[in-house]
Amino acid sequence: MKVQTAVDGLFEVIRTRAPERASASERFILICRNGRLFGADPQGRVYLGELHGSKGPAPRRTSLRGTYKIPLRQRSPHIPAPPEPSFTVPITGEIDPQALSQSATVLVGSKEVDIQITYLGPLPRT
Numbered sequence: 001m002k003v004q005t006a007v008d009g010l011f012e013v014i015r016t017r018a019p020e021r022a023s024a025s026e027r028f029i030l031i032c033r034n035g036r037l038f039g040a041d042p043q044g045r046v047y048l049g050e051l052h053g054s055k056g057p058a059p060r061r062t063s064l065r066g067t068y069k070i071p072l073r074q075r076s077p078h079i080p081a082p083p084e085p086s087f088t089v090p091i092t093g094e095i096d097p098q099a100l101s102q103s104a105t106v107l108v109g110s111k112e113v114d115i116q117i118t119y120l121g122p123l124p125r126t
Helices: none
Strands: 009-015 027-033 036-040 046-053 062-071 086-095 101-108 111-121
Touching (some): 027 046, 046 086
Antiparallel strands (some): 009 111, 036 046, 046 062, 086 101, 101 111
């Protein structure tokens, strides 16, 4: 059973690398509605995923499971293009869906990536 603890809204996600400031290509907007995630960045990478509530001793922590879909930049003139010219990388981690701003470390493929997540506001009602 899926535990609904996510806050619906718009979020800004920034890849952090101290002491450097994040460039525009390291920022993206993420939409969360009913525990489902969708986002995209200026380079055309698409982020999809779900939040799953924890049942253990830290109930405010939520598991993040998703994918990072990266478009291929170059195509070989000798090899036919695949039907979907991109590849996907899994994303996993834990976040606090109630926090207005937080730092977290997520796994993108097998690499640890530090991010800052900031709540920007609610979604319009449908």
